[in-house]
Amino acid sequence: xxxxxxxxxxxxxxxxxxxxxxxxxxxxxxxxxxxxxxxxxxxxxxxxxxxxxxxxxxxxxxxxxxxxxxxxxxxxxxxxxxxxxxxxxxxxxxxxxxxxxxxxxxxxxxxxxxxxxxxxxxxxxxxxxxxxxxxxxxxxxxxxxxxxxxxxxxxxxxxxxxxxxxxxxxxxxxxxxxxxxxxxxxxxxxxxxxxxxxxxxxxxxxxxxxxxxxxxxxxxxxxxxxxxxxxxxxxxxxxxxxxxxxxxxxxxxxxxxxxxxxxxxxxxxxxxxxxxxxxxxxxxxxxxxxxxxxxxxxxxxxxxxxxxxxxxxxxxxxxxxxxxxxxxxxxxxxxxxxxxxxxxxxxxxxxxxxxxxxxxxxxxxxxxxxxxxxxxxxxxxxxxxxxxxxxxxxxxxxxxxxx
Ligand code: AMP
Ligand code: GLY
Numbered sequence: 001x002x003x004x005x006x007x008x009x010x011x012x013x014x015x016x017x018x019x020x021x022x023x024x025x026x027x028x029x030x031x032x033x034x035x036x037x038x039x040x041x042x043x044x045x046x047x048x049x050x051x052x053x054x055x056x057x058x059x060x061x062x063x064x065x066x067x068x069x070x071x072x073x074x075x076x077x078x079x080x081x082x083x084x085x086x087x088x089x090x091x092x093x094x095x096x097x098x099x100x101x102x103x104x105x106x107x108x109x110x111x112x113x114x115x116x117x118x119x120x121x122x123x124x125x126x127x128x129x130x131x132x133x134x135x136x137x138x139x140x141x142x143x144x145x146x147x148x149x150x151x152x153x154x155x156x157x158x159x160x161x162x163x164x165x166x167x168x169x170x171x172x173x174x175x176x177x178x179x180x181x182x183x184x185x186x187x188x189x190x191x192x193x194x195x196x197x198x199x200x201x202x203x204x205x206x207x208x209x210x211x212x213x214x215x216x217x218x219x220x221x222x223x224x225x226x227x228x229x230x231x232x233x234x235x236x237x238x239x240x241x242x243x244x245x246x247x248x249x250x251x252x253x254x255x256x257x258x259x260x261x262x263x264x265x266x267x268x269x270x271x272x273x274x275x276x277x278x279x280x281x282x283x284x285x286x287x288x289x290x291x292x293x294x295x296x297x298x299x300x301x302x303x304x305x306x307x308x309x310x311x312x313x314x315x316x317x318x319x320x321x322x323x324x325x326x327x328x329x330x331x332x333x334x335x336x337x338x339x340x341x342x343x344x345x346x347x348x349x350x351x352x353x354x355x356x357x358x359x360x361x362x363x364x365x366x367x368x369x370x371x372x373x374x375x376x377x378x379x380x381x382x383x384x385x386x387x388x389x390x391x392x393x394x395x396x397x398x399x400x401x402x403x
Contacts, residue, residue, distance in 0.1 A: 001287065002027040004058055005041075006048050006078070007069030008034045009365040010314075010346035015067060015286075016040050017342070018279040022287035029061055035355060035375045036345030048376045049073045051081035058087050061248035065090060065291050071135055074248070074268050090290040095244035099235070103133050106266050113234035115134035117263040118167040126150045127169040132160035139321055141206055143169060172257040172263070175219055176212075176274045178290055179232045179252075183245035185298040186232045187289065190281055190305035191219040192274035193398075194253075198321055207321040208361060211397030212277040213311040213372055227252065231263055247293055276312040276366045277346050281305040287326040293394075304318040311375040311398045312366040313383050314346070318390025320360040323388060328357040333388040341382030357388060372398050 001024045005016050013036040020028055020040045028041030031054055037043055037296075049072050056065055066082050068074055068091035077094035098105045110117045124144075130153040132140030132227055140160050142153030157164050174196075177189040192214035192226040198204040231252050239246045251267035278287065284303040292301040317325025324347070333343050333355060344366065347359015363386065367378035376398045383393060 001025055001063045001291075002029065002053075002061060003287065004061065004063040004066045005030045005033070005037070005069065006054060006066060006073060008037075008048065009069065009272055010344040010361065011270050011275045012069040013037050013344040013346070014276045014279050014364075014366075015069060015270065018282065018286045019067070019290075022285050024285070024287050026049040027061075028056075029063065031057055034345045035350050036343070036350050049076055049078065051076070051078040054078060055081055055085055055087070058082060059085070059148055063087060064169070065287075065294060067290055068093070069269060071097070071100050071267065071269050075135060088291065088294045090248055090294045092246050092248040092268050093244065096239055096248075098244040099239070099246070099250075099266045100371045102171070103131050103162065103265070107165070109235060109238050110263060113238040115231050115234055115263055116260065118170050120167045121168060124150060124154060124166045126151065129167050129169050131165040131167070132157050133162040133165055134160065136160050137208055139206060139208075140382055145169070162368050170255040170257050170262055170264070172255045175216055175254045175256060175261075176271050177224060177227050177231075177252050177254060178271065178274070178278065178302070179228060179250050180293045180298060181232070181236055181246050181248060181250050182248045182293045182298045184236065184240060186228055186236055187222050187298045187301060187303060188228050188232070188251070189303065190278055191248055192271070192277050193215045194271060194274050195394060195397055198394075200394050205321055207316075208352050209273045210314045210316070210394045211312055212274045213375070213398035214274070214277040214281055214308065215305070215309060215372070227254065227261060231261075235266070272346075273312045273314055273361075273364050276342070276364045277310040278305070280310045280342060280366060280368050281308055281338075308368050308370060309372040309375045310366055310368045311372060311379040312364050313379050313393055313397050314361050315363040315365065315383065315386060315391055315393050316361050317347075317359070318358055318392055324360045325357040325362065326359070327351060328388045328390065329387045330355045330357060330362070330386065333363070335385040336365060336382040338386060339378075339382045340367065341379060343386075345380070362391070
C-alpha cells in the first residue's frame with residue numbers, strides 16, 4: 001500500500017507514525033510533511049490546500065490512499081478533487097466538511113438531527129459566547145462573561161470573515177470524542193481531553209490546543225456509546241439523508257454540563273493535539289481502519305485502545321497564539337526521544353541541517369504510562385530536556401484537577 005499523508009503538523013506526524021506500524025504499508029509519502037515525518041517517509045513540496053498539485057503527485061506516485069489531516073483542504077474540496085480521479089481518500093467531501101467550515105451550518109444540522117448543543121442567542125449580552133462562523137484555527141471563539149469581555153470579543157471576532165454566531169455560555173468539563181465514519185457506520189475512538197487556553201489554569205486566549213490526555217475519567221465505553229448514539233449517528237444519518245454523506249473522522253467537541261452533554265463544535269478531521277494522545281494507545285491497524293472508512297466500509301473493523309494512558313504537552317513559541325516563531329534553533333529533541341518520549345513535529349524546519357522553529361505550536365511531546373499520572377510525569381521529564389529561547393508550555397496538562 002502506498003499512502004500519502006497531507007499536512008505538516010503534529011497531528012500528521014502522529015498519523016504517519018502510527019500508519020508506519022502497519023504491516024500493509026509499503027511506502028509512506030507526505031505533502032508537504034515536516035522534518036519529523038521525513039524520518040518515516042518521503043516528503044514532497046506540495047501545499048496541503050493545492051488540490052491539483054496533490055492530484056498530480058498522487059497520480060505520479062500511484063497512491064492507494066490519501067489521508068488528509070487539516071481542515072482547510074477538506075473545506076476547500078481537496079478530497080473531491082482526488083476522489084473524482086479515482087483516488088481513495090480518508091477525509092470528507094467539501095459538502096460534508098461544512099460541518100466544521102460553518103458553525104451556523106453545523107447548528108442547522110444539529111437542530112434537524114435533534115442533537116443537543118448550546119442555544120443560539122438573538123442578542124449578544126453577557127454571559128455568552130461569540131464565534132466567527134468560518135474556520136479560524138481554534139482562535140475565533142470568545143467566551144464573554146462580562147460586558148468588557150463581550151466588547152473585546154465582538155471586536156476581535158469582527159476581524160474574521162463572515163457572520164458571527166452568538167450562543168449561550170455553557171459550564172462544565174470538555175471532552176473530545178472522535179469517530180471514524182464511512183458515510184454510514186460510526187466507529188468511535190478512545191476519548192481525549194484537550195487544553196484550549198494558552199495559560200495554566202485555563203487562562204488567556206483560546207489556541208489550537210496546548211496539550212491533551214487519554215483516557216478520560218468517567219468516559220468509559222458505555223459513555224462513549226451513549227454519545228455516539230445521541231450525537232454522531234444522528235448527524236451522520238442527517239448528512240446522508242441530505243445526499244452529502246460524511247466519510248472520514250467526525251470529531252465532536254463536547255461540554256459535559258449539569259444538564260447533560262452538549263456539542264460545542266464539530267470538526268471534520270482528527271483533532272490536534274488529541275490525536276497525539278489517542279494513537280499511541282491504539283492496538284489495531286490504523287491503515288486498515290482508514291482504508292475501510294475510505295473504501296469498503298467499517299463494518300467488522302475494530303480499533304481498540306489499550307488500558308495504557310498517554311499525555312501530550314505542546315511546546316509553543318514565545319508569542320503564540322499571537323505570532324509564530326521561526327528560525328530559532330531547538331535543542332534537546334534527541335535527548336527527549338532517548339528518554340522514551342514521542343516527539344511529534346508541529347512547526348519545525350531544518351536550517352543547514354539544524355532543527356529550528358517554524359510555527360506557533362512547534363513540538364508535541366507525548367509519553368505513555370500505566371496511568372495518566374505516570375504518562376504525565378514521563379512527558380514533563382522529556383519536556384525538561386528540550387529548549388529554545390522563548391519556548392512556552394503549560395505546566396498543568398493532565399494535572400490533578402483533571403484526572
Ligand atoms: P469551538 O471552536 O466552538 O470548540 O470553541 C473553542 C472553545 O471555546 C471550546 O473548546 C470551549 O472551551 C469554548 N466554548 C465554545 N463554545 C462554548 C460555549 N457555548 N460555552 C462555553 N464555552 C464554549
Ligand atoms: N484541539 C482542537 C482541534 O483540533 O480543533
